[in-house]
Amino acid sequence: MARLYKILALALALAPVFSFAQDGSRDDLLRDMVKQLGQAEVSVPLPGNAMTDLLARNVSISSADRENLFIRLSPLTIDWFISHNLSYTVIEREAAKGPLSAESTEKAMEWQSYPTWQQYDSILHYLCDSYPDLCCLDTIGTSVRGRAIYVLKISDNAGIDEDEPEVFLTSTIHGDETAGFILLLRFASHLLENYQMNEDTGSLVDELEIWINPLANPDGTYGDGDEIILPVRFNANGYDLNRNFPDPVSQTTEIQKETAAMIDFLKERSFVLSANMHSGAEVINYPWDRWERLHPDDQWFRTISRKYVDTVHFYSEPGYMTDLDDGITNGYQWYKVYGGRQDFVTWELGGREVTIELHKSYVTPVDQLDYIWESNYRSVEAYLRNAMTGIHGRISDRITGLPLVASVVIDNHDMDNSHIESDTLTGRFIRMIAPGSWSLKFAARGYRDTVITVTSLFNEKTDLEVEMYPLLNRVDTLDHEKPFLYPNPASTYIKAVLPSALRGELRVAIFSVSGNKEIEYETVVSGDYPLTTDISRLRRGVYIIRFINKAKGLSSEAVFVIARPHDGNYELAESSCI
Numbered sequence: 001m002a003r004l005y006k007i008l009a010l011a012l013a014l015a016p017v018f019s020f021a022q023d024g025s026r027d028d029l030l031r032d033m034v035k036q037l038g039q040a041e042v043s044v045p046l047p048g049n050a051m052t053d054l055l056a057r058n059v060s061i062s063s064a065d066r067e068n069l070f071i072r073l074s075p076l077t078i079d080w081f082i083s084h085n086l087s088y089t090v091i092e093r094e095a096a097k098g099p100l101s102a103e104s105t106e107k108a109m110e111w112q113s114y115p116t117w118q119q120y121d122s123i124l125h126y127l128c129d130s131y132p133d134l135c136c137l138d139t140i141g142t143s144v145r146g147r148a149i150y151v152l153k154i155s156d157n158a159g160i161d162e163d164e165p166e167v168f169l170t171s172t173i174h175g176d177e178t179a180g181f182i183l184l185l186r187f188a189s190h191l192l193e194n195y196q197m198n199e200d201t202g203s204l205v206d207e208l209e210i211w212i213n214p215l216a217n218p219d220g221t222y223g224d225g226d227e228i229i230l231p232v233r234f235n236a237n238g239y240d241l242n243r244n245f246p247d248p249v250s251q252t253t254e255i256q257k258e259t260a261a262m263i264d265f266l267k268e269r270s271f272v273l274s275a276n277m278h279s280g281a282e283v284i285n286y287p288w289d290r291w292e293r294l295h296p297d298d299q300w301f302r303t304i305s306r307k308y309v310d311t312v313h314f315y316s317e318p319g320y321m322t323d324l325d326d327g328i329t330n331g332y333q334w335y336k337v338y339g340g341r342q343d344f345v346t347w348e349l350g351g352r353e354v355t356i357e358l359h360k361s362y363v364t365p366v367d368q369l370d371y372i373w374e375s376n377y378r379s380v381e382a383y384l385r386n387a388m389t390g391i392h393g394r395i396s397d398r399i400t401g402l403p404l405v406a407s408v409v410i411d412n413h414d415m416d417n418s419h420i421e422s423d424t425l426t427g428r429f430i431r432m433i434a435p436g437s438w439s440l441k442f443a444a445r446g447y448r449d450t451v452i453t454v455t456s457l458f459n460e461k462t463d464l465e466v467e468m469y470p471l472l473n474r475v476d477t478l479d480h481e482k483p484f485l486y487p488n489p490a491s492t493y494i495k496a497v498l499p500s501a502l503r504g505e506l507r508v509a510i511f512s513v514s515g516n517k518e519i520e521y522e523t524v525v526s527g528d529y530p531l532t533t534d535i536s537r538l539r540r541g542v543y544i545i546r547f548i549n550k551a552k553g554l555s556s557e558a559v560f561v562i563a564r565p566h567d568g569n570y571e572l573a574e575s576s577c578i
Helices: 002-020 023-037 049-058 078-083 117-130 179-193 199-207 218-222 257-269 298-315 341-348 366-388 568-575
Strands: 040-045 060-064 068-073 135-142 148-154 166-171 209-213 273-278 281-286 328-330 353-359 390-397 407-410 428-431 436-443 450-456 461-468 484-486 493-497 504-512 517-525 531-534 541-549 554-562
Touching: 023 040, 023 078, 049 068, 068 078, 117 135, 117 148, 117 179, 135 257, 148 179, 148 257, 166 179, 166 257, 166 366, 179 199, 179 209, 179 273, 179 353, 179 366, 199 366, 257 341, 273 341, 273 366, 281 298, 298 328, 298 353, 298 366, 341 353, 353 366, 390 436, 390 450, 407 428, 436 461, 450 461, 484 554, 493 541, 504 531, 517 531
Parallel strands: 166 209, 166 273, 273 353, 281 328, 390 461
Antiparallel strands: 040 068, 060 068, 135 148, 148 209, 281 353, 390 428, 407 436, 436 450, 484 493, 493 531, 504 517, 504 541, 541 554
């Protein structure tokens, strides 16, 4: 611990020097402060819009009030800041008192201290080893210094990719904002320990796939050592990772290793709901950060943010999480951000994300970690339940029943990429939205647009099955004298375009060339749409399909061929392992 006390003493000794230095040497001392401590915080009197925008594009604004912008400087940005000759004041923050690190992994799991890096690694492996059916450990990628960016998956069948809503909780993308680090570690343990003992907690694990990344910026938190000594906001290259995501407004600076890995992970999972946990304030921040205009779902964002904060207020002491509008804020109305993850997820990926600022202190004192937990964990559970509400549905082909990839757009509502897309494998979609009556338009390539009006209720789930009609092929519109079959040869289904005289109530039968009846059913054919028959259970060979109009007494036949690489047991044996 000698190194810990030495560096803390240095931090406390340097702070007064910077406060009272004369202007002639102040810039050099600020540079030295950044060099010694890895970062510095300054306040700048609130400038005009043009300068505010310039600062937002080039340095890391961490907060704002009615009079000042608060800026965190790294070795990467210090010279740019000084070159603009702005009036500034160095912000002094009280250093942590006493050791931060736990004596052992067991002590760390009492959640009253911070784990060392090795203890953090051990805790994650312990959780997955203790609950192998409910918990899997994975990595999003690695940091500049080679540390794993860990993520836990918690679900009732964690080893299987189930057809369930996926949600994501992440924290400490700013390495010195530590409250969320411990909150999410403890939350993961809480979900696993209470799965069978608490019905509400268990339902989250049963109905959702919950991904938890407690530490998104390990190098910023642990520096080049094993303990949290002087954590910094930035990654090892001096970049603010929460200003490093692709942005449609401002060209993003060099994408960092941690950011690239996170982007790949987010694109792979397609989370319907996520939250990014921070410190430095006590407020829920919702999109947009980059634009003055409101998100189309602004009412929904305000509602879920207010619900989170109201629950916090019920379980916490008066005065906690009351910043700005009693604990919630639109991001842009607070201060402008370019390249933020919250807007990237919501704009680029069609997700829904908020930023949860848990504590005014950046590095939360260890004696307050339990208070942060007791004030917030119920709100985190309730936040995840939002993914189980709104409009849930499945989109499929009306003829074949197969799932479809389609866009889901709410007419006269959606803009700025607020629409969503159905899942590529299952055709399922989730549209969380404020209560009301909404007109949903479903659009898929090769299909007629489908519009359905749906009523969404507060805190409830509305289920919807959407069947889309394919656009007609030219062959479907021709009035053939005899049944026209395609594709022919066929594999799993056969389509039949019937003469107009034959359409109506039909009996359909399929015979092998030896005369055995293989399939028979009754149906109704009207309009120009072809009749699709499932032939997946039939073996390769030649078949005759007969159509009989029961009312008119008309009948007609056609021949088709089934061609597949292999059939039945032969195919199974071919693909079996030895």
